[in-house]
Amino acid sequence: MRIVLDAMGSDMHPAPEIQAAIQAYDRWGDPIMLVGPEALLKQQMQATSAPAEAVTIIHAPDVLEMTDKPAETARGKTDTSMAVGMDLVKQGQADAFITAGNTGGAMATALFRLGRIRGVKRPAVSPAIPVQGSMTLMLDMGANADCRPEWLVQFALMGAVYMERAFDRPNPRVGLLSNGEEAGKGNQLVKETFPLLEKSGLNFVGNLEPKEIYAGHADVVVTDGFSGNVFLKTSESVARFLLEMVRDEIRSNPISTLGGLLAKSAFARVRQVLDPSEYGAAPLLGIDGLVFIGHGRSDVKALVSAVRVARQAVETGVLEATREAIQGKLGQWGMAAE
């Protein structure tokens, strides 16, 4: 298996990427292709005790910066680590690409260098989030702020294929994020998407409010990229706000401080469930090639998880299955390939 890792993606690049590549090699035995400025990466690799065969360094002199305008940069800069890494996937020299860099930049670069799967209207950022006792795939979480109903139907199909393959969930339940459970609730987009999902042939379980999503009522939840982003970032913010509040309150007097110390392992387990580094990276479903985006704050563990997630997608043939599913449904759904 040939996984490409953007060495320049995470906030602390390239150190976490180099360590993650070495650990991934130790774990699975396949060398990782690390893309970035060759001299820098060689120098940093030599400072480790890792065997030379653990990584293959691919030279890319430029880096896509957070301050770059994604769409323009994707067109203009052809030698960023993202562009060079994705080209390897495009040319069949690698099976999947992973970056912890800017999401907008990665999506724009992916659209420009790999393009969409034939028939896909829009690709979607599709992270799996922790819910009660399980994981749920949510899309779109930010690539498309304004969406059309037929895009959401395609998100549902792509998400279902992904969960069925990579997460081994047969006949995955598909929900629609809404402001009320009943059919007929929602904004215009939700109201127009609901009947399309009902007749889509997918295992549609209807509108879901956030509490049902967190109770694990669906394997896949679709929404527009604006509401999805609000959902995702609100979840992160509330979790942080709450845990900080608990910590501050516990430290506010000696008895509860002692209590907090005794309950330390419990808090550690809660943090672990919430820790994005456990889940690695989100696929850009709909891109004609396997691309995964990790959080900018990704550490070594998060990047190794990302490699694991990417490997599962490669092994279970997610890309081919998505291509087939889209082709098979287009005629049935009355959508034309573009």
Place this chain on the structure above:
Amino acid sequence: MRIVLDAMGSDMHPAPEIQAAIQAYDRWGDPIMLVGPEALLKQQMQATSAPAEAVTIIHAPDVLEMTDKPAETARGKTDTSMAVGMDLVKQGQADAFITAGNTGGAMATALFRLGRIRGVKRPAVSPAIPVQGSMTLMLDMGANADCRPEWLVQFALMGAVYMERAFDRPNPRVGLLSNGEEAGKGNQLVKETFPLLEKSGLNFVGNLEPKEIYAGHADVVVTDGFSGNVFLKTSESVARFLLEMVRDEIRSNPISTLGGLLAKSAFARVRQVLDPSEYGAAPLLGIDGLVFIGHGRSDVKALVSAVRVARQAVETGVLEATREAIQGKLGQWGMAAE
């Protein structure tokens, strides 16, 4: 001061409402008008030791049910406790109306019986939520799933007037919920609303992501009712999910169970900050009369808080100030009164 309380609103009605009315009378000395089926309320009042002058019972034979279709019911049922209670405000016999009943039903009834303030395009459900060290008013949290930019500008103005008056926040900072802080981020609605808020004359602080909202970067945050509802319900769900997870992990072994007991007071304080019953009720800003909606799960404490919130709004002249602000801004903003 004359406050009307819907006796039939909360899930456990009318017991919490009756107790809350009695406590509010004890605290502020003004009798509460309780609206509901007279015989039932009289009987329940007699079972208490409260003085007869604590409440004035206003007869309303019917109740707006959760299963009723709000708009149709608001038109058809003229003798529900909501309709009768709001009519008292309309006729100048009361200063404010409070209900813990169905939000959609209350909004529809309010629109039908009290109407909008002249010039207001749409009223908004406007709860104050707890953020780092403070409270922030958010609107719309559910009444208008699809919004236009000029509605959001009016929400901003009404929210600012409310926070300035009832919460004593001079020159309140107004933010716009978005999927990125930078100007230019957002969906179509946000992109079109941003320049209008910039030139509105309000203290506009720009786009805010959920983490900035929870860090207390604004006094008022505006958004469409769909995204707002997602924000609000995601916050509630994550808080519940997280606290349950912490509790379960703490109980999973004896040492952390002991720790949890010692840290009990800290958890109690966290719960208190998050407790909706501390904040009472959300005003329906834009309605031509003071109407407050509490959570269906409201208990006595929550309903007393609601009375407190309503009293503050009456005392600080929120309604008159909103009428004046809307009239003053309409010409300046190039909006016509309807």
